[in-house]
Amino acid sequence: MTETRHTKVLIIGSGPAGYTAGVYAARAMLNPILVQGLQPGGQLTITTEVENWPGDTHVQGPDLMVRMEEHARAMGTEIVTDYITSLDLSVRPFVAMADSGTMFTADAVILATGAQAKWLGLPSEEQFKGFGVSACATCDGFFYRGKEVVVIGGGNTAVEEALFLTNFATKVTLIHRRDTLRAEKILQDRLFNHPKVALEWHQTVEEVLGSTPAGVTGVRLRDVRDGTEKVIPCDGFFVAIGHSPASELVKDQLELHSDGYVKVEAGSTRTSIPGVFAAGDLTDHIYRQAITSAGMGCMAALDAERWLAGIEEAFQ
Missing domain, CATH: 3.50.50.60 (FAD/NAD(P)-binding domain)
Structure with a gap:
């Protein structure tokens, strides 16, 4: 009953x-x-x-x-x-x-x-949540002072997260699967002109690399045009593809x-x-x-x- x-x-x-x-x-x-x-x-x-x-x-x-x-x-x-x-x-x-x-x-x-937060759905992403994988730069960016981080996404959220992380990280790499961003133009201008920011166009993340509990050491990327792969070293990986x-x-x-x-x-x-x-x-x-x-x-x-x-x- x-x-x-x-x-x-x-x-x-x-x-x-x-x-x-x-x-x-x-x-x-x-x-x-x-x-x-x-x-x-x-x-x-x-x-x-x-x-x-x-x-x-x-x-x-x-x-x-x-x-x-x-x-x-x-x-x-x-x-x-x-x-x-x-x-x-x-x-x-x-x-x-x-x-x-x-x-x-x-x-x-x-x-x-x-x-x-929307996630990529990768097993390695799930493995490192809380150990270098985050979806909130304002929550966790402070822990990457003097380190290198990677952000994935192409909208306002991704650009804002990347810009925020420049306050702490020595280098911020933004990864996007296309060659243009959806973010507002004023945000794009700030991003493109920031000396700490690098961009990886036409790329998707295939795997988050590292060891538990030591944490993230890099991400493996795949070029959507020709399928070639490469590794970007980093200490933190921020997913910013929306909520x-x-x-x-x-x-x-x-x-x-x-x-x-x-x-x-x-x-x-x-x-x-x-x-x-x-x-x-x-x-x-x-x-x-x-x-x-x-x-x-x-x-x-x-x-x-x-x-x-x-x-x-x-x-x-």
Whole structure:
């Protein structure tokens, strides 16, 4: 028999946005339930060292997420190890079905499902994640001071990552499978004129080289025109081919941006459906930082609290 659970606030997702929303919703005495999803802790669980979290000069990403989870629990958030497979926002209360078979009904929903970096799909890439392979220059660039790194991609993200990495690395090589970039012209001009940047056109990455746990030592490239291969030595490999917001649950229900990110009202976390709020990387294609996600989680809980208070007043 399907178990049905009701809550005033259902939080879907367990990164910085989700756990912070849990802290604030619990403090508001809303007794929230948080469903962690397939990757409890979100993207920070695949980041080793974090040095830009206020209050911690150095912390391991997984450790930080454990602390956030413990904080949310201590405040009174019920955390469920499960993931939501469907969400119906056309009914009141909202209905979410979990993989375990549990049905959750909620007066308000906070979406904090995040976004995932797009990867190349190479076995060697997977092997070295956290050991020289990264998808976030602002997160990990600091660790490549005085070293050489490689970036793959051709859009704004790739060029911005490459330029950012020049603040630390002695050499940044940008790899692209074509001979022109999709990035904005002003970014291209900065890239082409930077003395630390080298470009490899018409190339794809076939393999990331190195050893675990020592880390990355280079990448093997293949020329898409003639199939010839070569190795570029490097200490770090940054994949910058874009991000995919985890908006599958709501793609046909909420208003989205063209790239799949959930639209929220300016200065708030309110979505196109009253009572549904979104926070973190699910809505943010610009900053994508743990601290901004946490801030939006706080906003979402406060927005939900005020919305629920307004509904209760309407029926008194």
